[in-house]
Amino acid sequence: MSTTYTPPVFTQPLPVPTPLTQPFWDALAEHKVRIQYSPSLGEYIFYPRPLAPRTLADDLQWREISGAGTLYTYTITTRPVSPHFAAAGPMVLAVVQWDEGPKFSTELVNVPFEDVKIGMRVKPVFCDYPEAGVTMLRYEAEA
Numbered sequence: 001m002s003t004t005y006t007p008p009v010f011t012q013p014l015p016v017p018t019p020l021t022q023p024f025w026d027a028l029a030e031h032k033v034r035i036q037y038s039p040s041l042g043e044y045i046f047y048p049r050p051l052a053p054r055t056l057a058d059d060l061q062w063r064e065i066s067g068a069g070t071l072y073t074y075t076i077t078t079r080p081v082s083p084h085f086a087a088a089g090p091m092v093l094a095v096v097q098w099d100e101g102p103k104f105s106t107e108l109v110n111v112p113f114e115d116v117k118i119g120m121r122v123k124p125v126f127c128d129y130p131e132a133g134v135t136m137l138r139y140e141a142e143a
Helices: 022-029 083-089
Strands: 033-038 043-045 063-064 069-077 093-097 102-108 121-129 134-141
Touching: 022 033, 022 063, 022 134, 069 102
Parallel strands: 102 134
Antiparallel strands: 033 043, 033 063, 069 093, 069 121, 093 102, 121 134
16 A cells, blocks of 8 residues: 655646656656566566667566555665755665666655665655656655
């Protein structure tokens, strides 16, 4: 089960979908996670690309995944990485390894810093920014 997180007003730059990445962003808008799958490799891949890695096969399919995963690594930022992030305060920047295999760079929310542990189970949190027409994917600890 995923959670919807209502973030504060977002002042940071937001992603701009491209024709190649649009299916990923469309799925997030539906509060689903959809990534590419390569039958020639027999595995899911992420980031979106036109050809399968290693085989260069033109067989990529968009498939829905659970979005659940494990915290692979993280850092707690205490200084803003740019002026756009000055109001964000300390953040937990993270890499989540989805149960389906690929890793995803994200932010952990709703988790006290002292509770963050590599290997913890995490679940998706969908952050809607209707004024920008985009939904961001964040993560929180599984209950």
